[in-house]
Amino acid sequence: MATTSDEQAAGQHFLVCGIQDCQKNGQFYCNDCHLPMCEQCKDEHRKSPNNKNHDIVFYRQRKHRLPIEKCKLHPTKNVDIFCKECKTPLCLKCFLTEEHKGHEFDDLEEIYAKKYALWQGEFSKIQKCFLPTSEDLKTDIKEDVKEIKKIMESIRTSMKAEAESLKNLVDEVTSEKLEHTHKMEKSLLQMLKSQETTYNDYMKYLGKMSDKFQEYLSTTNQKLLSSKMLKLNTIPETSKPVPPVFTPGQFNRDDVAKLLGRVNVPNKEPEKRKIQPMEAVSTPMKFTEKQIEQNKEKSDMKPTLSLSSSVTKVREYSVPGVDSAFHVSVGKSGRLWVSENNGNLVQKDLQGKLLQKIKTSGISESYHSATQDGGLIYTDKDEKKIYRITPDRKITEFIKTGDWKPISIHSSRINGDLLVGMRTDEEAKVTRYSKAGKEIQNIQRDNQGQELYKYPHYITENINGDICTSDYHKHAVVVVNKSGQHRFSYTGQGSEFYPYGICTDVLGHILVCDTVSETVHLLNQDGGFLSIILSEQQGIEYPRGLCVDDENNLYVGQCDTNTVAVYKYLE
Structure with a gap:
């Protein structure tokens, strides 16, 4: 019978069913038998009269098994009972x-599972909230130092x-006032340095607490209880520092000192640094049989995806209402938004019917994007506004820039x-x-104060939170992390590189159009060039717009044609 410890499961692409000779994905777990099971074996297991009341859940909601511990009074027996009055673990003979x-x-075992979940929850608070939040606050302080x-x-x-x-008349007074600003700056930076030290000390404390939690979680149940x-x-x-404000002065030859501007700290309360509320780290929930069946489709998904050995065109759309397809957005329903x-800016359904047409100030840019709720957002650069279109096609003004x-x-x-962008x-800027x-x-700007962008005309986000921008005037794809720190810039594979459409996929790949070679480049998450994924050989002539849908299909819009081609490149 296959073993299914947490350590083994962590190294596998998917869990193996614990029923003998079955090698299928064991996405379910029987808490009574302590076995992972595939869906078929789960159903067979339930058919047995002896197992009909067994508690079967998704693997991630499983009950953690009680560690084996021998009774000190009866060494051949395992401790698995807890006396509530004596508050001590017992074996069957003691019982x-x-x-x-x-x-x-x-x-x-029930008590242990609850305790385990509780300790795991506290450990998760350190890993998922306290440490990253403290790191963000340190970053905030560094930004304040720069500001x-x-x-x-x-x-x-x-x-x-x-x-x-004022020439020579103000030399002495100016020198005194400049010295004053340096003292103020030194005081403010000392305050920020003290705050940074506070979070360094706190993060050391969290590291120690994390070690304690791990130590407790690895102890025997009796010590844990x-x-x-x-x-x-x-x-x-x-608190964020309140920066001084310079007040310009009026001046004449009679009273230079009074007329020169003053530097002072505004008389207002310092703004508290924002600490995001900690998200609840919930204990594992039990799923009912009905919920398991409702989530069947999600459970049956393939555990991994990889690059296919070949790129295959799966369909092609002709989009009425545009002459070219410079940018493509795919909504939840599969409906296309295409701009020229x-x-x-037009919307069409899967049958090719024109649903909506809007006149905008956008040109060859990614100025629209499908939203999570099934709607669309788009920019109007002339009006300096961002508009929102609801799923029922109502257009409202959203943001002024x-x-x-x-x-x-x-x-x-x-x-x-x-x-x-x-x-x-x-x-x-972005x-x-x-x-x-x-x-x-x-x-x-980057860490050296240099401008990151010149014309960020296409923009997307990777699975790790990186912001990937196609900058035509810089001849580069500029990538920063979610904190805005510059990670890398990709400048193509030849002497010239003019990037257009850009998107990312579920594996973290970056795909970008190059209008010099008229190809689509495939990069890894760190900007390493992998291949030319699309070229004239695949029927692409002038690629401009890129988009990946929820089914991992790659949509490619082209210049000088209203055709959007769809390709499969992952399997």
Whole structure:
């Protein structure tokens, strides 16, 4: 009979059924027999009268098995009963003695499973919430350091400009005031350094607590049951610094010191750093037989996908209402949204019927994206607005982008956030909005202060949260992590590279169109070139727009034709 320990399961692509000679995927688990089972063996197991009341759940909701521990009084017997009055684990022989006659008992395995889940939950809080949140707060502090330095440098520049206009009369006063700003900056940076130290100390504490939890989880059940519950200290709160504000002054020859601008800290409460509420780390839930049947389709999915040895065209769509297909979005229903370089944005169904046509200011950019709720978002760069289309085709104004022209947009499949590539006449950036439309992040420069983008005209997100941007004017695919730190830039395989449409798939691959070679490049998650996945040999002439649907089909829009081709490249 196959063994199915957690250590073995972690190294497999899928769990093997524990019934003899069965090698199928054991996605179910019998808590009474402690065996993983495939669906067929699960059904057979239930048919036996002896097993009809067995508790069968999905493997991930299984009850953790009680570790084997021998009774100290009866070494041939296992401890598996808990006396509630004596508060001690017992074996069957202990249970039958006069000492415990009339006492109330519990199944030690049930108690162990609950305790295990509780300790595992606390351990998960460290791994899933406290550590990453503390790391994010440290990153926030580093950003504040940069911002404080930038603001203070801006203040010093303004002061120098005033001093220059007064020439020699203000030299002494300017020197004194500049020294004052350095002291203020030193004080603010010392405060931020202290906050960073606070989180370093707290993360060391979390590491120790994590080791304790792991130690407790690896102990015998008797030690685990007798241990007091460890409680975690909450994440320390810190405050964001209030940057000084420079107030320009009026000046004349009579009172230079009074007329020069002053530097002071605004009289307002410091803004508390935002600590995201901890998501509940739930204990395993039992699934009913009905729920198991309802999730059958999901359970039957193939455990792994890989690149196919060949790329196969599976269908082709002709899209009425456009002359070219510069960008493609695929909604939940399989309906296509396609845009051209003349501002037309159309929606069609699977039968080719035109459902909706909108006139926009977009051209050869990824200015629309299907959303998680089955709708669409699109940008209007002339109006500097983002619009939302509901599944019932109602169009509403969603976000105003101020002085920035939104040229590309992507709706995250991870959390529903909106990633928007924007620019002015002088600079460009990527902005993250929540799905409610609140601005939460701006990405513009790398760690050396250099501009990351020039014209981010196509944008997408990878499975690890990386933001992948196709920048035509930089001749590169620019990739940053979810915190906005630059990871890499891909500049093609030849002397010239002009990227257009870009998308990612469930394996973390990055696919991008190159308009020089008129091909589609396939990259790994870290920007390594893997292959030319589509070229003229596969019937593609001028690839411009890319999109992958929920069934891992690759949609390719082309220039000079309203045809969208669909390919299979994963198996």
